[in-house]
Amino acid sequence: MKKYHNITNFEELIEQEHGKIGSRSRNAYEENVQMFIISEMLKEARKAAKLTQEQLAERSGTKKSYISKLENARGNIQLSTLIRIFEQGLNKRIGLTFL
Template sequence: MKSYDQVKNFEELLELEHGKVGTTSRNEYEENAQMFIISEMLKEARREANLTQEQLAELSGTKKSYISKLENAKGNIQLSTLIRIFEKGLNKKIGFTFL
């Protein structure tokens, strides 16, 4: 059983739950967290544009099922496809920061 008594901040909680940065468990957690953020951004932008998943898929040259998977943080996403969805489908620019 894990003890949370000594946890003082979020980083310590992440280490307790998923290990230190660079471990397999932590990398998987970070990847899933980033995919969740992207999925929420996509849903919000699509809703603001008053588009259905089907309409967005048509505008961006992809399938509704792919948009649905992205919005549910499932599957893999190609950077070029993500850019196309935002730029062609939603008429928005996106930027990335690599750390």
């Protein structure tokens, strides 16, 4: 616990565990966080639309196993596929923000 003794906020904790912004470790962590967020958004949107993974896959022209991987943050997704899943499969628009 000594390595956490002087930590006063979440950003300091993330830096302690994953390094400074721009480091290889931190970039990998940030990528995993973003994939987790996308996976949760996809899962919630699918459930709100009252669709099974199989139904969503059929609507969006992909496979149920692929939807499952995405929802479990285990897949690597192309932007075009993500857009197709949300727009064709869920009738939702996607907006991107770059910071």
